[in-house]
Amino acid sequence: MQEDTIYICDKDLSKLSPTERSRLVAYVPQSSTVNMDFTVFEYILFGRNCHIPFGKAPSKEDYDKVYYYAEVCGITGLLDKDVNKISGGEKQLACIARALTQESSIIIMDEPTASLDFGNQAKILNLMISLKNDGKTIMFTTHNPNYLLDIDCEVVILSEGKILKSGRACETIDVEVLKAIYGEFVLESCSRHFSYKV
Numbered sequence: 081m082q083e084d085t086i087y088i089c090d091k092d093l094s095k096l097s098p099t100e101r102s103r104l105v106a107y108v109p110q111s112s113t114v115n116m117d118f119t120v121f122e123y124i125l126f127g128r129n130c131h132i133p134f135g136k137a138p139s140k141e142d143y144d145k146v147y148y149y150a151e152v153c154g155i156t157g158l159l160d161k162d163v164n165k166i167s168g169g170e171k172q173l174a175c176i177a178r179a180l181t182q183e184s185s186i187i188i189m190d191e192p193t194a195s196l197d198f199g200n201q202a203k204i205l206n207l208m209i210s211l212k213n214d215g216k217t218i219m220f221t222t223h224n225p226n227y228l229l230d231i232d233c234e235v236v237i238l239s240e241g242k243i244l245k246s247g248r249a250c251e252t253i254d255v256e257v258l259k260a261i262y263g264e265f266v267l268e269s270c271s272r273h274f275s276y277k278v
Contacts, residue, residue, distance in 0.1 A: 089185065102130035106179035108189040112171065114163050120174050121146060121159040127181030142181075149180040154203065168195035176204065187211065189220035193227070205230060225253050237261070 086093040088104050096104070106127070114123065127149075128142040150156045153173045158166055163174060172195045179187055192208070193201040208218050209231060222228065228235050228249040235253070236246045239261050245252050 099130045102182055102184065104184055105186045105188060106182040106184040108176050108179045108187065108192050110191040110194045111168070112175050118163050119159065120150075120155065120161050120163050120166065120170075123163040123174055124150060124159075124178045124181055127178040130182060145181045145183070146177075149177040150174075152180065152207065153177040154200070169197060169200060172196055173200065173204075176207075185215075186217045186219070189218065191222060192220055193222070193224075225249075225258060229253060 088096075088101075091100075091104070093101065124146045125138060125142065128138060128145060132138055132142060146159075147156065150159055153176055155170060155173045155177060158170055158174065163171060166174070172192070176189075176192060179189075189208075193204055196204060205227060208220070212218050212233075218233075232248060232250045234247070235249045237244045237252065237257060244260060245257055
């Protein structure tokens with residue numbers, strides 16, 4: 081393999097078309113802007129573009145995928161609404177549903193629980209665990225170490241642009257790491273969650 085080349089599933093990313101890349105990797109941004117008045121249904125359907133031949137209309141299977149993943153994300157009641165007229169949390173769920181309709185093997189999520197209430201945060205964390213158990217690769221960023229401890233996934237902890245520590249969350253996230261990232265003020269909170277003295 082050549083240096084400075086990104087490979088995904090043994091394929092050189094620079095040599096793949098946008099459609100081929102979309103079939104391999106889906107992306108959920110922290111927030112998204114939609115410049116046209118699409119319904120939530122249409123917005124989620126965009127995730128199927130990489131599976132629809134150029135110039136062809138979406139198939140029944142494509143429509144079924146939209147309904148299925150909208151149900152997974154709990155937003156079937158929003159499908160007929162203007163995507164620009166729903167709340168930030170609802171739009172985030174629609175964005176996650178759109179990424180899921182791509183049915184890519186890798187899903188990259190930037191703060192996927194942004195704008196979500198407590199219940200929907202738990203729902204998305206459980207969904208991520210389910211996707212991982214189904215063989216998907218999930219990469220996500222978060223500022224909440226509790227999520228990492230709940231999932232106990234592989235983590236890379238960054239501080240000021242440098243890798244501070246990496247490994248399994250339960251073996252990597254400790255008081256010293258949290259203090260290095262967030263400062264001394266986290267000590268009181270840490271003492272409630274860790275079994276040793278701080």
